[in-house]
Amino acid sequence: MKTLNNVVFAALLGLTFATAGSAVHAQDAATTRAAMTDGEIKKVDKDAKKLTIKHGELKNLGMPGMTMVFKVQDAAMLDKVKQGDKVRFSADKVDGALTVTSIEAAK
DSSP: OHHHHHHHHHHHHHHHHHHHHHHHHHHHHHHHHHTOEEEEEEEEETTTTEEEEEEOOBGGGTBOSEEEEEEESSGGGGGTOOTTOEEEEEEEEETTEEEEEEEEEOO
8 A cells, every 4th residue: 555655646746747847838938928029120131140120128138119230049030031020029138249039920
């Protein structure tokens, strides 16, 4: 009987950690979505790997809305957008440069 109790306890403990891990992952995804900012692509510079974006407030960087140039974390992002596109994006300081870390079409 003691062995059965140990097995049940181990199974319940495993489920607890699995559920907690899923909740943390869901919370991280929600935080990422909440940190995204609306913007409009003004220029795509593939040679310099930069985007010029007119954007709303970037709360994580303490910046008001404005138009500015950003590096992109992944050059493939440049193929996903064109001038005039409405987007949602996240930006952060990466190695001292303001960098788009994720981008998607606005819905």
